[in-house]
Amino acid sequence: MTFLKENIIRETTAFFQDDGLENLMSRSLDYLVAGYPVHFTGPSGAGKTSLALAVAKKRKRPVMLMHGNHVLSNEDLIGAFTGYSSKKVVDNYIHSVYKKEENVKELWRNGRLLEAVKKGYTLIYDEFTRSRPSTNNLFLSILEEGVLPLYGTKYTEPFVRVHPEFNVIFTSNPAEYAGVYPTQDALLDRLITIPLGYKDNETEAAIVQRKTGVSENEAKAITAFVSQLRKICSGDDSTGPSLRASMMIARLVEEADISVDGSDKEFQQLCRDILWYPVSRCLAQKGFDEKADDLIIKECRKVSVKEE
Numbered sequence: 001m002t003f004l005k006e007n008i009i010r011e012t013t014a015f016f017q018d019d020g021l022e023n024l025m026s027r028s029l030d031y032l033v034a035g036y037p038v039h040f041t042g043p044s045g046a047g048k049t050s051l052a053l054a055v056a057k058k059r060k061r062p063v064m065l066m067h068g069n070h071v072l073s074n075e076d077l078i079g080a081f082t083g084y085s086s087k088k089v090v091d092n093y094i095h096s097v098y099k100k101e102e103n104v105k106e107l108w109r110n111g112r113l114l115e116a117v118k119k120g121y122t123l124i125y126d127e128f129t130r131s132r133p134s135t136n137n138l139f140l141s142i143l144e145e146g147v148l149p150l151y152g153t154k155y156t157e158p159f160v161r162v163h164p165e166f167n168v169i170f171t172s173n174p175a176e177y178a179g180v181y182p183t184q185d186a187l188l189d190r191l192i193t194i195p196l197g198y199k200d201n202e203t204e205a206a207i208v209q210r211k212t213g214v215s216e217n218e219a220k221a222i223t224a225f226v227s228q229l230r231k232i233c234s235g236d237d238s239t240g241p242s243l244r245a246s247m248m249i250a251r252l253v254e255e256a257d258i259s260v261d262g263s264d265k266e267f268q269q270l271c272r273d274i275l276w277y278p279v280s281r282c283l284a285q286k287g288f289d290e291k292a293d294d295l296i297i298k299e300c301r302k303v304s305v306k307e308e
């Protein structure tokens, strides 16, 4: 029986940057400062959102995070009238005089994009391909003409001007096939698209170590094992287990006091539980006959931690 430890202190929010990531962050920041939106694209767990947040933070402007979704509408982005407020004053102070005054006002709520555009925020538009292209059309005018059109509202002005400090960081996953829409070329043509792949073992191990509290060698052993499975799994449509899987294994190993050892039954079971779904999915996609469980255990048995 294993018990979870309490109160493990880790740097869960710290962003790890090596020379490569630092260079990428500085380039991205330069593009944003010059007024160009940046678009990070890559597989799930490659670190797109974390990078976008880290770059946005460096701009020292308020940051707004928005997630793409098929129900996101112009009303969410621009705003909408939400109802009415009415005020009635009945003045009967002199009882022979009866005065009644009534005012009815429409109530307006600013949408998220309107707020960001007006106040010059850095907007992170995460997984923007999950929103309908017709919704994303608003970004064409923002990025090209520097105005946000106020379509479908009762606003008297046809648009608002975009604040000079406003900018956007987009993220997307090109391998995602469920719940996403194709993006109009006109929008992609206005973005600086930077591909993000999986990081090398050293970098992944450093991130895992920082975020979970396992030792450096344990982190290296776990990330090497997961990235070996990813290598076997990777193909046109499949990517295999990501850094998130390494992080889950490391966190649970640490919290439940399981040893990082390929011959340990508890460790094998943990790896099987965490890795079965991504591995079995990609084996099926690639048409391999090998069973996910067998492959995981075969690779897991090779895991051993070097002496410190």
Ligand SMILES: Nc1ncnc2c1ncn2[C@@H]1O[C@H](COP(=O)(O)OP(=O)(O)OP(=O)(O)O)[C@@H](O)[C@H]1O
Binding pocket: 014, 015, 016, 017, 021, 042, 043, 044, 045, 046, 047, 048, 049, 050, 051, 171, 173, 207, 211, 243, 244, 247
């Ligand atoms: N450089 C980094 N420093 C610290 N943690 C990181 C770094 N890169 C990735 N991570 C961690 O890895 C995990 C996946 O990262 P993230 O959510 O940014 O990936 P993503 O590419 O946006 O994934 P998805 O497409 O599934 O949303 C997160 O737990 C994140 O905190």
